[in-house]
Amino acid sequence: MFTGIIEELGKITCIKNESVSAKISISAHKVLEDVAIGDSIAVNGICLTVTSFTKDCFQADVMPQTMRKSSLSAVTKNSFVNLERAMSVSKRFGGHIVSGHIDGTGIITNIKTEENAVWFSIKATSDLMKTIIERGSITIDGISLTVAKVDYSQNVFEVSTIPHTREVTNLKYKKRGDLVNLETDIIGKYVYHLMNIPNDTINAMDNVKPVNNKGLSLDFLASNGFL
Missing domain, CATH: 2.40.30.20 (Elongation Factor Tu (Ef-tu); domain 3)
Incomplete structure (x- = not known):
């Protein structure tokens, strides 16, 4: 999760395009201060996973759906991109709830x-x-x-x-x-979404029988490892 408060501007240093996917390299400094493989960094609002990094650059894979859905298909070498690390619970929530999954x-x-x-x-x-x-x-x-x-x-x-x-x-x-x-x-x-669920979808959901109709109880929690 992110907040939409940009930490720094990065620059695209390399784009390796496949047929419908890509691997990108981005120069940065602040977002790399505590980076680790597998960390999430929002690049122009898109949550990408760090696959490798150096002291001043990181790489990420961009899958076909992301290329189709976002503006990353239009960026070029030397394009500037907004960068933000995933939100830390110890920091102020200065923006709003941002998933990094663009619409x-x-x-x-x-x-x-x-x-x-x-x-x-x-x-x-x-x-x-x-x-x-x-x-x-x-x-x-x-x-x-x-x-x-x-x-x-x-x-x-x-x-x-x-x-x-x-x-x-x-x-x-x-x-x-x-x-x-x-x-x-x-x-x-x-x-x-909740205000506009089609009637046929609601009817299908109503017809689904619950696996356990006994409700939540201490016995249920204990049997499933919660107590």
């Missing part, structure tokens, strides 16, 4: 400046827009941001960013037409 991508349609703020307009699919609400949380390339405006008729939402956010993330390199990874609010997704 899809969006396209930056407009960038405008308003005094110290820069607004980004992003077009998403109608499915993603169903769980995007004003003043709700959204993750853009792994960055925890607040949705400022929503236009459901155009499938567009907007976020407003402060100078610090742009300085420490790859937003400062973004331009119109760029593809970004999106992860909508995890709580909102579950609520939407």
Whole structure:
């Protein structure tokens, strides 16, 4: 799990593309301070597993589904990517609950400046827009941001960013037409799903008989090793 608070910018140093998968190498410093093989690092919001590393670089495998679903298919050597280690229980929870499992991508349609703020307009699919609400949380390339405006008729939402956010993330390199990874609010997704389960699915679930209909008891817990 992540928070969407970016720790540093990394740079793609090598991409070895297969037919539909890839192996990437990323230069970094801070996220490698306590790294171990098998650790999770969010790369532009995508949870990837460290397969090898040196003092200033790490490697990760990108499976076909991730390439299809994310903007990693569009990155090139020397592209800057946002990096965040998995959340530690000893740190402050500064952003919001981020799984690192993106829901899809969006396209930056407009960038405008308003005094110290820069607004980004992003077009998403109608499915993603169903769980995007004003003043709700959204993750853009792994960055925890607040949705400022929503236009459901155009499938567009907007976020407003402060100078610090742009300085420490790859937003400062973004331009119109760029593809970004999106992860909508995890709580909102579950609520939407529960409110929209098809009747045939509910009926199928109702017809499933429980393995143990005696309920939870001390005997049950003891027999299953909990006591």
